Amino acid sequence: MxxxxxxxxxxxxxxxxxxCGGGSAPSSNQPPVxxxxxxxxxxxxxxxxxxxxxxxxxxxxxxxxxxxxxxxxxxxxxxxxxxxxxxxxxxxxxxxxxxxxxxxxxxxxxxxxxxxxxxxxxxxxxxxxxxxxxxxxDISVNPSELIFTNHLEFENKISLKYSDLWQKINYTHKYKSLVTFYERPGNNDDLYQASIKLYKTDQDIIALENISNFQEISRKLINAGGFEGQEIIFSGELLGQEQYDLMFMQFTIEFNGMNYLLFYTAERKTFGRNIEVVRHMSKSIEIGQVLIDNLSRDSDLTDPGKPAIANDGINHLIVSCREESDFPYSGQLIGKVIFEDRTTTDEFTIVPASGENTGSSGCGFSTFLRSYSAIFDGTNFLLTYSGKVDGTVRILAKRISPEGVVLDNTPIIVSQNTTNAVYQPTIAFGTNRSLVVWHEKKDVDLIKAAFVDSEGKVTDSFNIVDDVGYSYVDSEHMAYTPQVAYGDGKFMIVWSPHFFRGTRSSSMPVYGQLVDINGNTLLSQPVEIRKDDGNNPRYVQIASDGTNFLIGWIEGLLEDHFIDGGSFTIYARHVSPHGKLLNGGSEKLGLEISPILMADEEREVAKNFLNLSFHDDNYLFFWSAGQYTQKDGVYGVKVSKDLSTVSESIPIIGTRGESSNDNLGVKASPMNISHTDDQSFIVWPSMSGDLEGWRIDEESFN
CATH class of the missing domain: 2.60.40.10 (Immunoglobulins)
Known part of the structure; x- marks a missing residue:
């Protein structure tokens, strides 16, 4: 210095x-100067x-x-x-x-x-x-390259990713501190462990009343979790810790009248080394929403109440089934539109519990509203579902505007001219109209379809498969669940049986058929995609990359005739636009997407309610796991378009073991996902009886 x-x-x-005394010395009798x-x-x-x-x-x-x-x-x-x-x-x-x-x-x-x-x-x-x-x-370690773990505090609808180099404890504070992270001390010189706290509060700066000698050092605008906010760095003395020379950094974002704060505290000498890590955490903050409250929590085996979701490129329509609390427990389909800024419309009724002759007695497997599906047809959202009209169960549809206005007071009848029982409608949009596909049963089991245009006009229905029952044993115990995707100017429909709880089939192969835009089937016989050698392929799903189709399923021997007991591995196969299996016949397992995951030394984590989509040149697989284990949650895997790269399975919204709240899917819950250019949005019914909606960061899979 x-x-x-x-x-x-x-x-x-x-x-x-x-x-320099002017040439003479002072007199000895004079006092000194x-x-x-x-x-x-x-x-x-x-x-x-x-x-x-x-x-x-x-x-x-x-x-x-x-x-x-x-x-x-x-x-x-x-x-x-x-x-x-x-x-x-x-x-x-x-x-x-x-x-x-x-x-x-x-x-x-x-x-x-x-x-x-x-x-x-x-x-x-x-x-x-x-x-x-x-x-x-130069930053030798980029925080984005560190290993970050998902965290979910379910009760408070907020999540973030944190470095596994930090210890985490759940913490309750009068300001509603959700969780606290402590840096593990590197040596004895770290007298004061750096800490990061996550708050939800109506305060602007959470610690001001505990800090004296406040001195603001810097302030700037930020974007955290898709929200505009601010970063403040300041110094001061913390009450009870005056012996430490402390620095503070706070990230604040506001949503629906509440502030969500990430608050970092450390000694001045170590403050700088974690700034970029904390900034990285702030960017990962995700605020969840209770999209629809008080739903039926019936999670049967055939996707009842599976939330429907679709987007118009910017905004998302979410639909779910609500079961009334009084006898006869009628069900109704309700929806919300969630906008780009994550605000929503008020809840609106699409299918009322009474007055439309739906005949529904709830949202479970034995009712008509057990499944529904939605897409955007270029003009409006189109929702298809099953319900009674004039005493006959039909496949019905309604159009909803991008602003959340139900356009059809009277439902559109899709399955016309039939008195057969109809189930499991699903839908895909191609070129200029939508194809609705469903399972129909009377003397034999059929897979049928009809086109619906943007004005609600419906073509005559036609058969995709004349009789699916011949392919399976125990067909009287089966419900067939068709899935459809559009690509390369044609639709591909795949199906496999689901079965009631307490029964099991020894033969459950997966089949598929191609249909052109005029409704003509293109294969002389359905293509067998996966043989069943006793390992029960199930939950078949399909997505298109624009050329080829990818079919995914869960496979593994089921034990004790129960869907949650046994073995669970996810596989996938490519099918060409001509309906040909790529890389071998149906006896081959295909690409392993997610291997067995152990919940403990004895039990596997059950994989249920598979979901498959294609976005941004990658396939995305999602599924839920719920057996009252610490690994219960919703998981995902990203797979490259050419299937050459498969990411590890990661918990998308955290696991039950990472939450202090037991509402996190302790029973398997069906989920659904929708993609826009800017975001992916996943929804699922929680054990609290709410329909949850979360944005997800696909970079998490890298």
Whole structure:
């Protein structure tokens, strides 16, 4: 440290005077000459102290402190400036005891030396200066490359990702602190463990009443979790921890009248090393919403109450079934539109519990409203479902505008001219109209379809498969669940049986058929996609990449005739646009998407309610697991278009073991997903009886 003391000039001057007596020495009888007028001590200049040299990472906020500067008189003015070579930076609060700047970006494996000068001036105008050197380093570890784990605090509808280098504890505070993370001390010098707290509150700055000597250092606008917010860095003394020299950083985002805060505290000497990690965490904050409340929680085996979701490229329509609490427990289909900014419409009724002759007695497997499906047809959302009309169960449809207005007071009848029982409608949009596919049963089991255009006009229905029952044994115990996707100018329909609880089939192969845009079947016989060698392929799903179709399913021997007991592995096969299996026949398992996952030493994690989609040149697989284990939750895998890369299975919304709330899907729950260019949105019914909706970050799969 270089200190320039101006009072030395004055002392040297006095010394010279005492040695130059005008050519004669003073009389020994005369009193000595005093160097201090009126016997008062000399006025010494202040001593500037710019602090110790620092070494920081690029892009970090660097705090310059003149707090160690001293003076006999009070210091009136502080002045920070950049001197010497190096890239120029903007100094904030340059005339304050604390100043700051953002370290510039530097080249990899290089260091940049910056030099700053602090000049302090006292009340008498005397001053001194000191300099500090700041060594700026390239960030050797990018926080986005660290291993981050999903966390879900279900009760409070908020999630984030945190580094597994931090310890996590659930914590309750009067400000509703949801969770606290502590940095694991690297050595004994870390007297105060750095901590990060997540809050939900109506406060702007959570810790102000516990902090004295508050000094704001920097403030800037940020984007965290898809919301605009702000980042504040400040210093102060924490109540009860005054012995520590602490720094604080807070991220604040506001949604629906509440503030969501990420609050970082650390000693000044270690504060800088975690700033980028905390910023990375702030960007991962996701705020969930209770989209629809008080639903039936009946999760049977054939996707009853599976939430329907579709998007118009920006906004999402979510539909679910609500079961009334009084006998006869009628069900109704209700919806909301969630907009790009995550605000929603008010809840609206699409299919009422009475008045439309739906004949529904609830939302479970034995009722008509057990399944429904939605798409966007280029103009409006189109929802298809089953219900009674004039005493006959039909496949019906309604159109909903992008703003959430139900356009059809009277339902559109899709399955016309039939008295057969109809089930499991599903839908896909292709070119200029939608194809609705369903299972129909009377003497034999059929897969049937009809087209619906954007004006609600319906073609005559036609058969996809004349009789599916011949392919399976125990067909009287089966319900067939067709799935459909559009690609390369044609539709592909796949199906497999689901079975009632307590029964099991020894033969459950997966089949498929192609249909052109005019409704003509293109294969002389359905293509067998997967043989059943006793391992019960089930939950078949399909997606198209625009050319080929990918079919996925769950497979593994079921034990005790029960869907949650046994073995669970997810596989997938490519089928060409001509209906040909790629890379071998149906006896081959195909690509393993997710292997067996153990819940404990004895039990596998059950995989149920598979979902498959294609987005941004990747296939996305999702499923739920719920057996009252610590690994219950919703999982996902990303697979490249050419199937060459398969990510690890990750919990999309956290697992039951990562939450302090037992409402996290302790029973398997069906889910659904919708993709826009900017976001993916996943919905599922929680055990609390609410329909949850969450944005997901697909980068999590990388």
């Amino acid at each position: 270089v200190v320039y003391k101006t009072f030395l000039i004055f002392l040297v001057y006095l010394t010279l005077l005492s040695g 005093s160097n201090v007028e009126n016997n008062h001590p000399s006025n010494q200049a202040p001593i500037s102290n710019a602090g110790n040299d620092q070494s920081v990472n690029e892009l970090n906020t660097v705090v310059l402190s003149g707090a160690e500067s001293t003076s006999e008189k009070s210091i009136k003015h502080y002045a920070w400036s950049q001197v010497g070579n190096g890239p120029r930076v903007t100094i904030k609060n340059a005339n304050s005891i604390y100043a700051s700047f953002t370290a510039p970006e530097v080249n990899a494996e290089e260091e940049t030396l910056l030099k700053f000068q602090l000049v302090v001036t006292d009340q008498n105008g005397l001053s001194s200066s000191d300099t500090i050197q700041v060594n700026v380093k």
